[in-house]
Amino acid sequence: MRTLLVTGAAGFIGANFVKYWMSSYPEDKVIVLDALTYAGNRQNLVPVWEKDNFTFVKGNICDFDLLVDLISGNQVDTLVHFAAESHVDRSITGPDDFIETNIVGTYNLLKAVKQCWLDDKKVENHHFHHVSTDEVYGTLAPNDPAFSETTAYAPNSPYAASKAASDHLVRAYHHTFGLRVTTSNCSNNYGPLHFPEKLIPLCLLNILQGKPLPIYGDGQQIRDWLYVDDHSRGIDLVINRGHIGETYNIGGNNEWANIDTVKLLCEIVDASFAEDSNLAQRFPQSPCAKGVAAESLITYVEDRAGHDTRYAIDAHKIISELGYSPTEDFPSGMKKTVHWYFDNEPWWQAILDGSYRD
Ligand SMILES: NC(=O)c1ccc[n+]([C@@H]2O[C@H](COP(=O)([O-])OP(=O)(O)OC[C@H]3O[C@@H](n4cnc5c(N)ncnc54)[C@H](O)[C@@H]3O)[C@@H](O)[C@H]2O)c1
Secondary structure, three states: EEEEEEEOOOOOHHHHHHHHHHHHHOOOOOEEOOOOOOOOOHHHHHOOOOOOOEEEEEEEOOOOHHHHHHHHHOOOOOEOOOOOOHHHHHHHHHOHHHHHHHHHHHHEEEEEEEEHHOOOOOOOOOEEEEEEEEHHHHHOOOOOOOEEOOOOOOOOHHHHHHHHHHHHHHHHHHHOOOOOOOEEEEEEOOOOOOOOOOHHHHHHHHHHHHHOOOEEEEOOOOEEEEHHHHHHHHHEEEEEEOOOEEEEEEEOOOOOEEEHHHHHHHHHHHHHHHHHOOOHHOOHHHHHHHOHHHHHHEEEEEEOOOOOOOOOOHHHHHHHHOOOOOOOOOOHHHHHHHHHHHHHHHHHHHHHHOHHHH
């Protein structure tokens, strides 16, 4: 039985991971530490909130004393670190929070676990798992090989640079102090609970509200999409079977140009409206309610500064060493995602009207 401290799990991936972990390992204790920034939402944790082995703590990973109290007071032996500022656009308009949370916050966590697991007493089977991104590797030309674990870091946005710095700190705490760490670098995630500032949920909710679907530049930027539960499965494998000190790329071999991702989303929404007449009554502002294709809302806008052209993950290492295989393909995962948003309108309406932070 483990006691996990999971940071940032009121956010998109962390909340999905906690649900996944608590159903896979129901005997483990899970403590979530989350500052509830704009991206954090208590509602994301409703399915596990009432469980006896679940605790939620509102707090900041930059608060060193709180971290030490939580880790030593609860005999935490496993830390899974999701907490981050995660939206590239925000890192361009306001990088300060990215430096503070992603770099200083990760450093604080490393300092706290070092004190609790190595200095004050020896916790033999401790494990620090750091959740990172493929964006640390920079960008690829169309015919370049995909990012592997040995690709040199070349981050291009303040977000990617702050995550790269955190990856280096995690690595250094292993090499210098012997902290038992693993890191995973994952491609773009999608699925339930995705905050509607990111491409897929933003476009989906805009279709339902009859608003334009903003596509940066020519829409040809390529992203490698992974369904969020497949990310959780990958992290599970790394925590349970990964080699200490190692880094694992997690991806689904699923490269799509942004414009094609949005077109796939449009097709799925069109088909859903055609199959279910209730949707036209619920979302009368949507073009789909009048039999007009969702694609009609696509609008090209000025490209993001420094926009990376292509990300692609080479996941051979986690596949061959740990037996990883993603379960969801893009059309099936996208359909599940769209239906999750149809079925959970109060969740996203509370975000749109701001009441989720009350
Ligand atoms: N979203 C993706 O496609 C993707 C892909 C690969 C890796 N990642 C990484 O996965 C992790 C989670 O991403 P996400 O998309 O779920 O992010 P998110 O923005 O949805 O959630 C981040 C969570 O961290 C919390 N948080 C922020 N600052 C904090 C602080 N100082 N102290 C405590 N909590 C704080 C927020 O309240 C929020 O709940 C991040 O580390 C991100 O870099 C994300």
